[in-house]
Amino acid sequence: MAAHTGGLTETGGRTTVRIENLVRSFGERRVLDGLDLSIAPGEFVALLGRSGSGKSTLLRALARLDHEVAGSGGLTAPDHVSVVFQDARLLPWKRLLDNVVLGLDGPSARERGRAALAEVGLAGRERAWPVELSGGEQQRVSLARSLVREPQLLLADEPFGALDALTRIRMHALLRRLCERHRPSVLLVTHDVDEAIALADRVVVLDRGRIAADLPVDLPAPRRHGSGEYAALRGRLLARLGVDLAEEEDAA
Numbered sequence: 006m007a008a009h010t011g012g013l014t015e016t017g018g019r020t021t022v023r024i025e026n027l028v029r030s031f032g033e034r035r036v037l038d039g040l041d042l043s044i045a046p047g048e049f050v051a052l053l054g055r056s057g058s059g060k061s062t063l064l065r066a067l068a069r070l071d072h073e074v075a076g077s078g079g080l081t082a083p084d085h086v087s088v089v090f091q092d093a094r095l096l097p098w099k100r101l102l103d104n105v106v107l108g109l110d111g112p113s114a115r116e117r118g119r120a121a122l123a124e125v126g127l128a129g130r131e132r133a134w135p136v137e138l139s140g141g142e143q144q145r146v147s148l149a150r151s152l153v154r155e156p157q158l159l160l161a162d163e164p165f166g167a168l169d170a171l172t173r174i175r176m177h178a179l180l181r182r183l184c185e186r187h188r189p190s191v192l193l194v195t196h197d198v199d200e201a202i203a204l205a206d207r208v209v210v211l212d213r214g215r216i217a218a219d220l221p222v223d224l225p226a227p228r229r230h231g232s233g234e235y236a237a238l239r240g241r242l243l244a245r246l247g248v249d250l251a252e253e254e255d256a257a
């Protein structure tokens with residue numbers, strides 16, 4: 006059983022997440038096989054991996070949604086964790102502001118909820134119903150609902166996977182702004198190498214139950230697709246994912 010210790014364990018707060026030797030099996034199948042990963046406060050880590058490699062399994066463990074994980078080193082995550090999924094998961098019978106502040110107490114909750122909606126560009130829409138929103142707008146509400154809780158760790162499982170390309174670019178800019186302002190640690194699961202490079206400080210690749218690559222994104226802002234450094238990093242990540250660039254060009 007993993008040791009879910011509340012709060013930050015490292016003195017000086019240098020680590021928000023620390024996972025050592027994490028193991029998760031489903032029947033005979035070991036999906037996480039002695040995985041190690043640390044995330045520093047305010048650090049944005051993107052997690053890539055082939056389909057079925059265990060990315061969501063790792064997120065579920067960090068969100069404390071899985072009590073069957075095991076490992077000698079255990080798993081340390083902070084008390085305040087928020088999760089954003091591919092679908093916004095709003096309650097259709099509640100107005101936007103009520104969705105954002107759901108479960109929050111205290112006199113300032115609604116005020117904070119209003120401010121969070123304004124931060125994601127939805128000021129004035131507090132009384133709208135979820136059904137009145139586009140997919141991108143719903144995902145904005147989902148981000149507001151997470152951020153109003155001021156999480157130390159934001160877990161995002163392909164949050165933009167269902168959005169069109171233009172909306173996704175806008176959401177990238179929004180997420181970067183929000184993260185710069187609130188500075189949570191972030192673990193973002195994505196299938197999109199470009200999304201990972203656009204957003205993250207570090208990109209890790211999960212393969213056969215372990216972290217197979219752990220690369221910093223040391224690119225000058227703005228991170229341009231055309232630069233040689235960008236192409237080199239993209240090529241390394243794709244190679245780790247088993248995609249040969251010549252194959253990718255053939256498919257295009």
Ligand SMILES: Nc1ncnc2c1ncn2[C@@H]1O[C@H](COP(=O)(O)OP(=O)(O)OP(=O)(O)O)[C@@H](O)[C@H]1O
Pocket residue numbers: 031036054055056057058059060061062063
């Ligand atoms: N509750 C479960 N019972 C049995 N097997 C499971 C369960 N949850 C996950 N698995 C298996 O664990 C493996 C990893 O699943 P997981 O959803 O973590 O992969 P993933 O990397 O997130 O995949 P994708 O990119 O396709 O979403 C898969 O083979 C999956 O079938």
